[in-house]
Amino acid sequence: MRRTVKRITAIALAMCCSAVVVGRLEGRSGSLGIGDSLASVTAVDQTGVVRTAASLLGRNGALVTFLRSAEWCPSCKVQLVELEAARGKLAAAGYGVAAVTIDETPVLAAFAAQRKIGFPLLSGRKVIAALNMVDPRFDEDAQRKGAPHPTVYLVDRTL
DSSP states (O other): OHHHHHHHHHHHHHHHHHHHHHHHHTTOTTSOOTTOOOTTOEEEETTSOEEEGGGGOOSSEEEEEEOSOTTTOHHHHHHHHHHHHHHHHHHHTTEEEEEEESOOHHHHHHHHHHHTOOSOEEEOHHHHHHTTOBOGGGTTOTTTTTOBOOEEEEEOTTO
């Protein structure tokens, strides 16, 4: 188990770095980069509680992932379950965990209950748009419109 958690944490950190680099390489000038802030993130979680970015932090920061959907995206579902498995180790290292998707609160609540997800799942369609993270490939699909380019950020306490 220890080896698996280390691997998951390493993968999450690698995803964090590659997502920022890929965003810059693809010319998405609006995407966040190293040194940019997530302080403006405010959204409702799966329990109906309004969460600010500051409320997501552990003593050292947070791992915040922007995913398409906990309803229709298979790889997103897997990532959420794996993050839940790694949550204890991340918390012990001082990091909070949160995910932002385009799903509405009832969808996130059902997924969290079914998969026993204990970290905040944020209904963040507006946040994703405000941060310029929308993947235009889904513009013609009403259910998926507004979905982000999947990205993972590891932020310190300054957000």
